[in-house]
Amino acid sequence: MMVSRALGLICFFAFSEICSYGQHPPVKPVVSLTPAFVEAGSPVLIVISLPNAKSVSGEWLGHKIEFFQRGEKWVALAGVDVEAPVGPSTLLVSAQLDDGGPHDLRKTVEIHPAHYRTGKLTVPPKFVEPGPEEQKEIAADAEVKKAVFASSVDEPLWHGGFRAPVSSPSTDSFGTRRMFNGKLASIHKGMDFRAPMGAVVRASNSGVVVLAQHLYYEGNCVIIDHGLGLYTLSMHFSHIDVHEGQRVVAGDKLGLSGATGRVTGPHLHWAVRWEGAYLDPGKLLKLNLNAIR
Ligand SMILES: [Zn+2]
Numbered sequence: 001m002m003v004s005r006a007l008g009l010i011c012f013f014a015f016s017e018i019c020s021y022g023q024h025p026p027v028k029p030v031v032s033l034t035p036a037f038v039e040a041g042s043p044v045l046i047v048i049s050l051p052n053a054k055s056v057s058g059e060w061l062g063h064k065i066e067f068f069q070r071g072e073k074w075v076a077l078a079g080v081d082v083e084a085p086v087g088p089s090t091l092l093v094s095a096q097l098d099d100g101g102p103h104d105l106r107k108t109v110e111i112h113p114a115h116y117r118t119g120k121l122t123v124p125p126k127f128v129e130p131g132p133e134e135q136k137e138i139a140a141d142a143e144v145k146k147a148v149f150a151s152s153v154d155e156p157l158w159h160g161g162f163r164a165p166v167s168s169p170s171t172d173s174f175g176t177r178r179m180f181n182g183k184l185a186s187i188h189k190g191m192d193f194r195a196p197m198g199a200v201v202r203a204s205n206s207g208v209v210v211l212a213q214h215l216y217y218e219g220n221c222v223i224i225d226h227g228l229g230l231y232t233l234s235m236h237f238s239h240i241d242v243h244e245g246q247r248v249v250a251g252d253k254l255g256l257s258g259a260t261g262r263v264t265g266p267h268l269h270w271a272v273r274w275e276g277a278y279l280d281p282g283k284l285l286k287l288n289l290n291a292i293r
Helices: 002-021 132-150 281-286
Strands: 030-034 043-049 053-060 063-066 068-070 073-079 087-097 102-112 118-121 177-180 184-187 191-193 200-202 207-215 219-227 230-237 253-256 268-274 277-279
Touching: 030 102, 043 087, 053 073, 063 073, 073 268, 132 207, 219 253, 230 253, 268 281, 277 281
Parallel strands: 118 177
Antiparallel strands: 030 043, 043 073, 053 063, 053 087, 068 073, 087 102, 177 184, 191 268, 200 253, 207 219, 219 230, 230 268, 268 277
């Protein structure tokens, strides 16, 4: 009696898998998000167990996601822009299975509001109402940045967790809505470190330097491409020690902190950009990526 019931259950599951997947082997993907509680501005590590896939891609909030394989898992370091709408969102994943069949997944992810502050700053007037010459420079900078962000290395260059770029303390200023001289409102899309003039700024993870030059607002700026659309940006250097095309690993010296560009004083502005979305650097530093190497 017990044996025949057990056999019946085995047959039922075998049948349901054949019905669901036809000739494909059974696929039971598990999608895990870290952190599980996703806020606007959160970087998110997505891990999918899908051992019989040969490629996996995705889309979330209008950003494409490129996954890479680690053992039997597919991994992506993605995120939610600081200005993303709160509420339910749909994470779409498309896999190409080894036997050629497609497999699509949908997961609803709730975006929770992050409570960012409002702040006021006073900077020289030329940074709030730039003249014609400055506007030309700003437009030229925009083209330079557009070209930099147009193509990212097609594999992950980062290894393990990200580390702070300077030893100076940071301020909890990501996402702050700022009024410059009471006129211009913008959202602060990075983290400020209280770095004095001349503090050594280091690479937070491995990657390739894709920009190392002076820009109007950013001052002396270094951008590192960590692959698959992920970049870190460091601004306001007094001196840059790297050149474009240079490969760096975590801890390599990028330059010295300073007060170039739109600043109220010496500090390091450090930003994290993924597929055009600006993510909270503080949350990236806390994200445990040690299992992903
Ligand atoms: Zn800043």
